Amino acid sequence: MGTQPSAPPVTDLDRSTGSRVDLxxxxxxxxxxxxxxxxxxEVELHVDGGEFVVILGPSGSGKTTLLNLIGALDSPTEGQISLSGTNISGATRSRRARIRxxxxxxxxxxxxxFPALTxxxxxxxxxxxxxxxxxxxxAADLLARVGLGDRLDHVPHQLSGGEQQRVAIARALATGNPIVLADEPTGxxxxxxxxxxxxxxxxQAEAGRTVLVVTHNREISRTADxxxxxxxxxxxxxxxxxxxxAAVADLHW
Ligand SMILES: Nc1ncnc2c1ncn2[C@@H]1O[C@H](COP(=O)(O)OP(=O)(O)OP(=O)(O)O)[C@@H](O)[C@H]1O
Ligand SMILES: [Mg+2]
Incomplete structure (x- = not known):
């Protein structure tokens, strides 16, 4: 990526297993x-840094629930989840905020x-x-990479739905955090x-991050590891x- 973000902040979170996700x-x-x-x-899932994983399933099968648990937006009622070696299962709200x-x-x-921000x-x-x-x-480099290099100063209501989604993707990637979670990003x-x-x-996966993408689309799932x-x-x-x-270039949907 053109301009590299600075090193992550140093905190007490364990990072001993890099971008690993364990459920x-x-x-x-x-x-x-x-x-x-x-x-x-009874979900058993172990993903290593560098893996591009697609989560597939019909509506109501639990995809968003699973992603929200891995993203520390919600806590499981059973079992253990660890991110980068940090156990997040019983984390308090403030600790979950820090993990996010x-x-x-x-x-x-x-x-x-944010509607008022460009x-x-x-x-x-x-x-x-x-x-x-x-x-x-x-930030400008990331927007150029999602094809919005000429929309930097537009606020959300001046953008189409697909353009807003691309801004949201650039915003998530701007964190530089090791675990990337996407719920129907191409919907x-x-x-x-x-x-x-x-x-x-x-x-992002090639750069060593863990990438988990939820989709209904079987064609997209063909590009996953x-x-x-x-x-x-x-x-x-x-x-x-x-x-x-399959290579991304070989897709048809
Ligand atoms: N807060 C909640 N309270 C009660 N039931 C819930 C809640 N959130 C999800 N559910 C139920 O859990 C199941 C899984 O929901 P989830 O949103 O994870 O499905 P999904 O696979 O993401 O579906 P979609 O493809 O439609 O987004 C559904 O039956 C849903 O009704
Ligand atoms: Mg969902």
Missing amino acids: HGVGRRYQVGGTEVVALR RELTSFIFQSFNL ALENVQFGADVAGRAGGRAH ELDFVTGVQILRLLQQ RVVELSSGRVVRDGPPPGGQ
Whole structure:
């Protein structure tokens, strides 16, 4: 990447396992009225830095629930989760906030941009939160990489849905954090832009980060190193894409 962000802040978080993500016996149950909803059960997942993993499954299978747990936005009701060697399962709210600032970059299904900030300021905000001094040049470089080099000073309502999504992706990458989590990042994008974003996410993995991407799209899953398939809250398959890994350039959707 053109301009490199500064080194991560030094804190008491364990970083002994780099970008590694480990889940052991993870479950998430919700109480709704008198009924219990089991969104995830007995999830076993171990991902190493440098892996590009796609999480695939039908609507309601638990994909967002799983990503939110790994992103320290929510806590499991059973099992253990560790990020970079730090156990996050029983973390307090403030510790989870610190884990999100320092270890994870989250791209949400809805973009969550700040409406009063320009594209450039939204991306700089990502770097600021993570305590990186990447500055304006780094933010502008990331926006150029998502194809928005000529939209730096536009506020979100002056951008299309797909453009807003690309700003959100640049903002997440601006943190420079080691674990990149993306919930349907190409959902709003046309084919050419989608391919550009997938390639950018793949480059994050090539740089040693762990990248977990949620999608409904089987075609996208072909580009992954590994596909984790969920059904009714369980992992029903975990392995290389059936038929082997495809290059991003060979996709059709
Ligand atoms: N806060 C909640 N309270 C109760 N049930 C929930 C809650 N969040 C999710 N669920 C339930 O857990 C299950 C998994 O939801 P989740 O959002 O993880 O699915 P998903 O695979 O991301 O689906 P989609 O592809 O539609 O985004 C669903 O049955 C959902 O209704
Ligand atoms: Mg979802």
